[in-house]
Amino acid sequence: MEEIVSLCKRRGIIFPSSDIYNGYAGFFDYGPLGSELKKNLKDVWWNHFVTQREDVVGLDSSIIHNPTTWQSSGHLDGFSDPMVDCKETKLRFRADQLFYAPVILQGSRVISFTFKEVIDATPEEMKLIPSPASGKPTLTAPRDFNLMFETRVGAAVDDSSVAYLRPETAQGIFINFKNVLNSSRQKIPFGIAQMGKAFRNEITPRNFIFRSREFEQMEVEYFIPPGDDVWEPYHQKWMDASKDFLLNEIGLREDLIAWDVHEGNKLAHYARACTDITFKFPFGTQELMGIAARGNYDLTQHTEGSGKSLEYYDEETKEKYIPHCIEPSLGVDRLLLAVICSAYAEDEVGGEKRNFLKFAPKIAPIKAVILPLLKNKPQLVEVARNLFEKLQKRGYNVQYDAAGAVGRRYRRADEVGIPFAITIDFETVEDDAGVTIRDRDTTEQIRIPIDDVIPYLSKAIDG
Numbered sequence: 001m002e003e004i005v006s007l008c009k010r011r012g013i014i015f016p017s018s019d020i021y022n023g024y025a026g027f028f029d030y031g032p033l034g035s036e037l038k039k040n041l042k043d044v045w046w047n048h049f050v051t052q053r054e055d056v057v058g059l060d061s062s063i064i065h066n067p068t069t070w071q072s073s074g075h076l077d078g079f080s081d082p083m084v085d086c087k088e089t090k091l092r093f094r095a096d097q098l099f100y101a102p103v104i105l106q107g108s109r110v111i112s113f114t115f116k117e118v119i120d121a122t123p124e125e126m127k128l129i130p131s132p133a134s135g136k137p138t139l140t141a142p143r144d145f146n147l148m149f150e151t152r153v154g155a156a157v158d159d160s161s162v163a164y165l166r167p168e169t170a171q172g173i174f175i176n177f178k179n180v181l182n183s184s185r186q187k188i189p190f191g192i193a194q195m196g197k198a199f200r201n202e203i204t205p206r207n208f209i210f211r212s213r214e215f216e217q218m219e220v221e222y223f224i225p226p227g228d229d230v231w232e233p234y235h236q237k238w239m240d241a242s243k244d245f246l247l248n249e250i251g252l253r254e255d256l257i258a259w260d261v262h263e264g265n266k267l268a269h270y271a272r273a274c275t276d277i278t279f280k281f282p283f284g285t286q287e288l289m290g291i292a293a294r295g296n297y298d299l300t301q302h303t304e305g306s307g308k309s310l311e312y313y314d315e316e317t318k319e320k321y322i323p324h325c326i327e328p329s330l331g332v333d334r335l336l337l338a339v340i341c342s343a344y345a346e347d348e349v350g351g352e353k354r355n356f357l358k359f360a361p362k363i364a365p366i367k368a369v370i371l372p373l374l375k376n377k378p379q380l381v382e383v384a385r386n387l388f389e390k391l392q393k394r395g396y397n398v399q400y401d402a403a404g405a406v407g408r409r410y411r412r413a414d415e416v417g418i419p420f421a422i423t424i425d426f427e428t429v430e431d432d433a434g435v436t437i438r439d440r441d442t443t444e445q446i447r448i449p450i451d452d453v454i455p456y457l458s459k460a461i462d463g
């Protein structure tokens with residue numbers, strides 16, 4: 001993992017936020033390559049789940065909602081993690097499990113808990129927790145810590161100005177259900193998709209961008225008719241669609257993903273089912289995304305909270321009902337981390353070790369690098385610059401690299417995951433013999449006419 005964090009900084013993918021002030025725990029900045037990669041992931045998601053579907057429409061709601069939203073949704077009362085405090089150092093930790101096992105350390109007195117099982121602390125942090133020499137427990141019992149960030153809206157200094165940064169994008173969808181229904185021509189079943197920032201005051205932000213305090217989500221609420229036997233096929237379809245997206249659109253390695261079906265006590269009280277897609281990160285197998293069957297909990301809560309009916313009238317059956325929904329929910333940053341872990345590769349080229357990023361062309365931050373064989377030959381440079389500008393105009397993020405031996409330039413391109421390296425040599429300009437395109441993964445080169453470069457890239461990138 002350390003290698004990945006350092007690679008991300010070196011290559012301009014991800015920086016610690018406020019780096020010149022020694023960073024800020026749980027916040028990150030995306031550099032030139034990272035911002036491009038993130039944008040590509042979001043574009044591919046939107047394209048796959050909104051543009052290419054007749055039954056899903058988009059939404060871009062505000063980040064700060066009327067605070068009553070969070071009262072109705074249950075977040076004000078229940079969006080919390082159990083937290084324990086170290087009484088002596090005042091360090092705080094997330095209790096990883098809702099139960100904790102007391103350990104009897106002195107005679108029959110219970111003075112501490114089994115740290116590893118109970119709290120989300122790193123070995124370095126555990127060393128900071130003093131052993132309870134006094135005979136008194138060092139850690140408090142777990143208590144609820146609400147994860148929502150508070151802010152103030154307007155000039156009033158009393159409680160009336162308190163508002164919250166959204167901890168998920170989903171509620172923006174529920175409170176707009178009627179607006180979207182009345183303004184689009186959708187009929188149930190249909191979905192509303194939204195992507196955007198979410199904020200959680202995580203007690204222990206961890207594992208780089210895996211658990212941060214500011215992150216982005218991509219969520220769909222797919223509204224369906226009520227009924228005990230209705231939701232299951234829809235849930236299955238969204239599980240299949242999510243897996244298809246991760247493997248075939250994003251290009252995640254299949255051997256690194258798995259399913260985790262939530263049973264009884266892991267299931268939110270209002271949910272009928274929830275299945276996570278997990279990813280094998282270097283720090284362990286963890287949730288990448290969740291696909292939940294949420295019943296009609298949210299729309300019912302907002303009906304009660306707002307006093308406005310959020311019922312749907314089914315013209316065919318002449319029935320009115322509060323729809324149920326299926327919610328596929330994916331974190332952009334977590335996906336980006338999974339993409340980097342999945343793409344990180346090592347092999348040997350010409351007897352030398354090579355580290356490279358095997359991004360699928362569709363999501364690669366830079367699609368191609370244009371290499372004039374020599375930088376001081378105007379006829380090569382002119383053709384190379386023309387091709388470079390033509391590709392830029394076509395909408396591809398491409399790079400121009402004329403410095404150093406071609407072999408070194410290939411290496412630089414491989415390290416940042418550029419799938420295609422296009423070389424302009426003397427044959428290109430003198431014999432009109434086309435350009436060479438080198439494939440990053442196989443290092444094989446083919447020669448194609450210069451006018452075929454755009455169709456070639458378009459097939460490889462856009463499919």
Ligand code: ATP
Pocket residue numbers: 168200202209210211212213215217287288289290329330331332333334335
């Ligand atoms: P976890 O159990 O890891 O805290 P969660 O079950 O609370 O996650 P959800 O509320 O279901 O997560 O959020 C949906 C998705 O949003 C997650 O699958 C994950 O991809 C992303 N996500 C949630 N919390 C964070 C976070 N703190 N940092 C980055 N991504 C997050």
